[in-house]
Amino acid sequence: MASAPARAMAVVMLTFVLLGLGMAADDKAPIKWQRAHATFYGGADASGTMGGACGYENLYTAGYGTRTAALSSVLFNNGASCGQCYKIACDRKLADPAFCKPGVTVTITATNLCPPNDALPNDNGGWCNLPRQHFDMAQPAWEKIGVYKGGIIPVMYQRVPCVKKGGVRFRIVGRDYFHLVIVMNVAAAGSIKSMDVMTSDSNDWSPMSRNWGANWQSLVLLTGKELSFRLTDTDGQTVVFNKVVPSGWMFGQTFSSKLQFK
CATH class of the missing domain: 2.60.40.760 (Expansin, cellulose-binding-like domain)
Known part of the structure; x- marks a missing residue:
């Protein structure tokens, strides 16, 4: 039978192996970043984001403020994603450095649908066409991670728990x-x-x-x-x-x- 120190060392080694595989010791996979693109709309005060396909109407009084986004169809999921929260950052590996604010993230709530525009190509105006993953963010939120002149930037995102004040x-x-x-x-x-x-x-x-x-x-x-x-x-x-x-x-x-x- 192995000694107590040997068993302890085995546990430590197993933990390092699991972490090296990108897993925690309790077998739960970590949250992964995914790639998408992001544009902005609604004006500098986000007043143009009111209403929308989730039906929250006035986003100021509803508690969502200016940290919101419209999701492309593949992310919107016919409204099932309304209210979900996403942490978004400029993708430094793919973005033009002139239009990217590295090391900064912003968390948004999904409040609208960015509809497809099949009259335009997916990579030139049809940003929300299937099967693209895309965030059309409220301008104040977008400008946390991107430079206005860039218009559209590649981003990394992950879904995160929502933090809200008060009750439902x-x-x-x-x-x-x-x-x-x-x-x-x-x-x-x-x-x-x-x-x-x-x-x-x-x-x-x-x-x-x-x-x-x-x-x-x-x-x-x-x-x-x-x-x-x-x-x-x-x-x-x-x-x-x-x-x-x-x-x-x-x-x-x-x-x-x-x-x-x-």
Whole structure:
């Protein structure tokens, strides 16, 4: 039987081997950087980024500010990526040094779709065409990593946990029997995989479906009722927001919870 020092040395050597393979000792692979390109839009104050394909509307009041981006179709995933966060840096190996700010990263939240433009080639104007991975970033965020005159730069990116202030927010929009609930300010995974609603006159959860972007549709009548929501994010974490919307709510109102994903 090996001595205690020998066994300890074996453990140390195994740890170094695993790290050398790019893995942690608990067998979890590290987060990898991927390559893409990035442009910018929305003006110096990002006012042109309001609205968008996720439905967050006013990004200032929704808590997203100017650190946002529109994703190309392959990244947007039909709205399933709304709310996800990405750390982005200029790719020093591929970028023109004149237009790259090396050693700097910026973290953005996905709030919009950068639609394809099939009338232009993928490498000359059709930046968001399939199958390109592309970020059309709010100008203030882009200028953290690139020089304005460059227009477009190659970047490295990785998806990261979202850090948000306060709890998850719910805005109810629509009319009559057509109700949409916009889910905003989601931390951790940032994006929602499934959503259920329970009304004050029921003891059962009713599934909701993604209508578009971060807008979830209910097939049950919600008008005038106190509402609870059950959300599962794309990492599998489930949080129940009990009675977060009071009875007598009105369309266009936003309700902030005290709970957040971790």
